[in-house]
């Protein structure tokens with residue numbers, strides 16, 4: 379899939395579309411999901427453009443993808459999710475229900491999530 383720089387998350391990162399930011403640094407922005415699937419539902423977006431989802435990743439991406447996971451755990455902690463737990467989810471493609479073709483990591487918490495689907 380070719381990366382489309384007009385995708386919703388690229389536009390949110392450029393501040394062309396409003397969002398509620400809960401964290402940002404040089405590499406990542408974390409926003410509240412507009413249609414939360416859990417009481418706390420946050421998306422960690424890499425500012426890096428060009429990766430539509432996990433299936434696009436290459437070995438060279440491993441360092442920043444690793445940092446994205448660590449940032450997600452930091453945001454989850456700041457949101458008070460450490461004690462009861464949370465889920466990190468990265469979707470790829472139709473069967474996973476991916477809707478936005480810019481790599482992102484979901485942080486879901488605030489309710490029990492038993493089972494994987």
Ligand code: 5GP
Pocket residue numbers: 386395397398409410411412413414421468469475476477478479
């Ligand atoms: P995916 O299904 O691609 O893994 O996740 C995309 C997520 O982005 C969905 O949970 C959806 O609710 C969220 N989303 C879609 N459009 C917007 C938007 O304009 N703003 C925000 N904050 N979230 C969005």
